[in-house]
Amino acid sequence: MYELRGIRKVFAGGEAALDGVSLAVGRGEHVAFVGPSGAGKTTLFRILNLTLRPTAGTLVLDGRDVAGLSDAELRRARTRIGTIYQRQNLVGRLRVVHNVLAGNLGRWSTATALASLVRPRGAEEAARALEQVGMPEKLWARTDELSGGQQQRVAIARVLVQNPDVILADEPVSSVDPSLAVTIVSLLRDLSHERRKTLLMNLHSVELALAYFPRIVGIRDGRIHFDLAPARVTRELLAELYAGHRDDELQLERLQDGTRPFGGACRPLPGFAE
Numbered sequence: 001m002y003e004l005r006g007i008r009k010v011f012a013g014g015e016a017a018l019d020g021v022s023l024a025v026g027r028g029e030h031v032a033f034v035g036p037s038g039a040g041k042t043t044l045f046r047i048l049n050l051t052l053r054p055t056a057g058t059l060v061l062d063g064r065d066v067a068g069l070s071d072a073e074l075r076r077a078r079t080r081i082g083t084i085y086q087r088q089n090l091v092g093r094l095r096v097v098h099n100v101l102a103g104n105l106g107r108w109s110t111a112t113a114l115a116s117l118v119r120p121r122g123a124e125e126a127a128r129a130l131e132q133v134g135m136p137e138k139l140w141a142r143t144d145e146l147s148g149g150q151q152q153r154v155a156i157a158r159v160l161v162q163n164p165d166v167i168l169a170d171e172p173v174s175s176v177d178p179s180l181a182v183t184i185v186s187l188l189r190d191l192s193h194e195r196r197k198t199l200l201m202n203l204h205s206v207e208l209a210l211a212y213f214p215r216i217v218g219i220r221d222g223r224i225h226f227d228l229a230p231a232r233v234t235r236e237l238l239a240e241l242y243a244g245h246r247d248d249e250l251q252l253e254r255l256q257d258g259t260r261p262f263g264g265a266c267r268p269l270p271g272f273a274e
């Protein structure tokens, strides 16, 4: 699906945010990215969702070099990529149904989009998506009256309506409490698996990454520090990854070697070898 060769990104006046990232991600694969603040994870995701151009290096999407795409091809390619952000980019004053149907915006004309604000076009589709994220009763609720976790689920429902080939989730659970974080990460994982979507997630919590993803990429200082199955991610590697980042070092102290986080709560997916 994705192939990156020597991707580098330098922002004006800054050091390299990404410095030679090479990586391949297959269709339907699930990958978690971890690493300290400022490592370059969001920058990488913005390059992967085609909203940021790399300074150097090659990004290949489905066999085509993205640098060679026309503006129209680039727009079309973007509709196949769904992004979920830490802050969900929802319009608070609108009802949930409208925010969920915004997943169609890449396909709709401006006139259709405006008409849908008066009379939601495809409200049944929004209702189905909301049912899948476990809150069918919130279809007509005002979005800004929902809790943070409920809003995060609206953002997931919107991506389900968009129906992209790849879902990029950038720290989707950093603003919700830990038990809800587990629910949302496993929901995204299970829905992506059922619909055979590629799922890439940036996670602050190493524990969640190890419990729910078959492949973990550690990023530090704009480079890939490791790219391994969770069982091979050692304490030493994690300590190196987060060295000098006090808060992250503290979360590592809670992780124990050889034990699976969350005990039996983690249901491995069929077909994913550890």
Ligand SMILES: Nc1ncnc2c1ncn2[C@@H]1O[C@H](COP(=O)(O)OP(=O)(O)OP(=O)(O)O)[C@@H](O)[C@H]1O
Pocket: 011, 012, 014, 016, 017, 035, 036, 037, 038, 039, 040, 041, 042, 043, 044
């Ligand atoms: N638009 C921008 N302009 C200038 N510098 C930027 C911009 N976006 C990111 N950077 C810089 O690039 C580096 C990587 O930032 P990035 O947001 O990718 O890190 P991150 O790994 O996502 O961190 P966090 O875990 O805190 O979200 C940082 O040094 C940051 O200051």
Ligand SMILES: [Mg+2]
Pocket: 041, 042, 043, 171
């Ligand atoms: Mg970030």
